[in-house]
Amino acid sequence: MLETIWFCLVALMVATYVVLDGYDLGAGIIHLFVARSDGERRLVLKSIGPFWDGNEVWLLAGGGTLYFAFPALYAASFSGFYLPLMMVLWLLMLRGISIEFRSHIESPVWRPMWDVTFGAASALLAIFFGVALGNVVRGVPLDASGYFFLPLWTDFGISGPLGILDWYTVIVGLTAFLTLTLHGALWVAWKTDGPIEERCRSLVPRAWWLTAALMVLITVLSFRVQPQLAASFSARPWGYVIPAAALTAFALIRVWAARRPGAAFLASSVFIAAMLSSAAFGLYPYVLPSRIDPGFGLTITNAAAPAYGLQIGLGWWIPGVALAIVYSVFLYRRFGGKVQLREEGY
Numbered sequence: 001m002l003e004t005i006w007f008c009l010v011a012l013m014v015a016t017y018v019v020l021d022g023y024d025l026g027a028g029i030i031h032l033f034v035a036r037s038d039g040e041r042r043l044v045l046k047s048i049g050p051f052w053d054g055n056e057v058w059l060l061a062g063g064g065t066l067y068f069a070f071p072a073l074y075a076a077s078f079s080g081f082y083l084p085l086m087m088v089l090w091l092l093m094l095r096g097i098s099i100e101f102r103s104h105i106e107s108p109v110w111r112p113m114w115d116v117t118f119g120a121a122s123a124l125l126a127i128f129f130g131v132a133l134g135n136v137v138r139g140v141p142l143d144a145s146g147y148f149f150l151p152l153w154t155d156f157g158i159s160g161p162l163g164i165l166d167w168y169t170v171i172v173g174l175t176a177f178l179t180l181t182l183h184g185a186l187w188v189a190w191k192t193d194g195p196i197e198e199r200c201r202s203l204v205p206r207a208w209w210l211t212a213a214l215m216v217l218i219t220v221l222s223f224r225v226q227p228q229l230a231a232s233f234s235a236r237p238w239g240y241v242i243p244a245a246a247l248t249a250f251a252l253i254r255v256w257a258a259r260r261p262g263a264a265f266l267a268s269s270v271f272i273a274a275m276l277s278s279a280a281f282g283l284y285p286y287v288l289p290s291r292i293d294p295g296f297g298l299t300i301t302n303a304a305a306p307a308y309g310l311q312i313g314l315g316w317w318i319p320g321v322a323l324a325i326v327y328s329v330f331l332y333r334r335f336g337g338k339v340q341l342r343e344e345g346y
Contacts, residue, residue, distance in 0.1 A: 002310040003300040006069035007287065009317070011280040013062035015273040018129070019183075020055040020328075022272060023265070024048040026184015028095065028122025029177070032115060034188065034199040041115055043341050045099060047191035050335040052099065056092070057324060068313050072146060072303040073287045080140060080148040081132070084164055088128050094121040123177065130176025134169030137279055138162075138225050139289035142296045158225060162291060168225055175214040179272065182207040186257065186265040191339050197261075204257045204264075212250070215275075219243075222279075228289060229282035239281045246274035 031044040067074045078085060098118035102111050141148045141162055153163035156170075185207060189200035223229050233239050249271035256264040283289065287303050290296035304310065 002307055002314075003304045004285075005314070006065075006304065006310055007280070007284065007300045010062065010065050010069060010287075011277060013058060013065050014280075015276045017055070017058040017062050018276060019269045019272050020058055021052070022126075022180045023183050023187035024052040024055060025122045025126050026180040026182070027188050028118050028184070029126060029181050030184055030188065030200070030203065032119045034185070034196055034203065036195070038111060039341055040196055041111075042103075043192055043196055043339055044188055045102075046339040046341070047188055049099075050331060053096070054328065054331055061321065061324060065317065068317075069305060069310060070287055070298075070300070070303040071305055073298050076142065076147050076298060077288065080150055081135070081164070083152060084128060084132070088125065091121045091125045091128070094118075095125070126177045126180045127173040130173035131164065131169045133176065133276075133279065134172030135164060136288060137172070137222055137229075137283065138166075138168055139291040139297070141292050142288065142290035142298065143292055144296055146296070146298065146302075158291075168221055171214065171221065172218055175211065175218050178207055178211045178214060182211055182253070183265070183268045183272065186253070186261055186268050189257075190261040190265050193338055201258065201261070205254070208254055208257070215250075222282075226282070226289065228286060228294075232282045232284055236281075239278075242274055242281055243278045246271050246278060249274060 027044055027048050031041055035041040035044050063074075094117055098114040098121065102114035102118075104110075135150075138158060140150060150162060150164045153165040154161045156163070156166045158166050158168055182204060185200045185203045189197050189204070192200070249267045252267040253264050253271065256267060285299045285301065286297050287300060288298040290298075305313075
């Protein structure tokens with residue numbers, strides 16, 4: 001029972017991070033295209049300025065929750081995915097540096113350089129996070145020792161020697177890229193007005209249709225690549241409520257995008273959270289499946305910390321996350337509304 005609770009909490013933390021940091025990744029992806037001048041780029045950055053570093057707190061909290069609740073998964077994944085994790089770390093640092101450094105020097109080269117760095121780092125992070133999800137759904141070559149190692153790529157197939165990049169994980173990465181592009185466009189449209197808002201509104205339908213096409217594709221492919229998904233939904237048919245909620249929210253994005261960008265952004269948040277929840281539901285009880293032998297996979301049972309630790313940890317986790325939620329609510333209420341361009345900042 002405790003293992004299942006912690007599995008749900010880890011999934012909740014991951015979904016919270018992707019929803020919150022996802023929109024500022026999306027804003028980074030689109031900001032070179034929807035902002036045509038330095039002032040407009042500053043507006044895009046101001047739309048995420050009070051929030052982006054606070055959003056990344058949820059990544060740290062999720063990693064801490066994972067480390068505490070499922071130490072075997074943390075150990076196996078950090079050794080097997082060592083190279084991409086280092087790349088993600090560098091990309092996160094580059095995003096933060098780009099935001100904070102761009103206005104330190106008045107130069108025709110300095111600001112454009114950091115703007116390009118910010119956009120590229122945001123795009124690559126979106127793709128990398130999607131690829132990471134694809135690796136978890138597909139499974140990794142876990143052996144009886146509970147460890148594995150993956151090169152960055154091999155032959156891009158999923159039947160022979162596996163790599164982090166293959167045709168399936170690349171498609172998931174591209175889907176994540178488009179999903180967060182849509183998410184970011186809705187956020188920027190909600191937080192700005194004038195030409196930037198109009199350009200974001202015109203971007204939304206194209207991103208929506210491309211995301212819809214890839215979502216259908218990866219849903220079909222995921223059920224073929226990972227048999228556990230079909231087994232989980234067959235064993236617990238009530239779970240189809242989760243992808244149904246995702247589908248409904250995705251349709252509402254299209255309905256609300258033109259006139260109600262705030263509501264459309266909330267629908268996008270529900271869509272992302274529901275899609276990630278569908279993946280977690282389908283993999284349960286696995287936290288990391290094995291491509292070698294299903295018996296070698298890490299589950300909520302063999303990857304979890306001792307029951308006493310899980311019980312005590314719950315007593316500390318609840319007030320800690322409650323404080324983070326209170327802070328986030330205060331922050332979003334304090335800096336609500338449209339952003340305005342002023343001299344100070346970015």
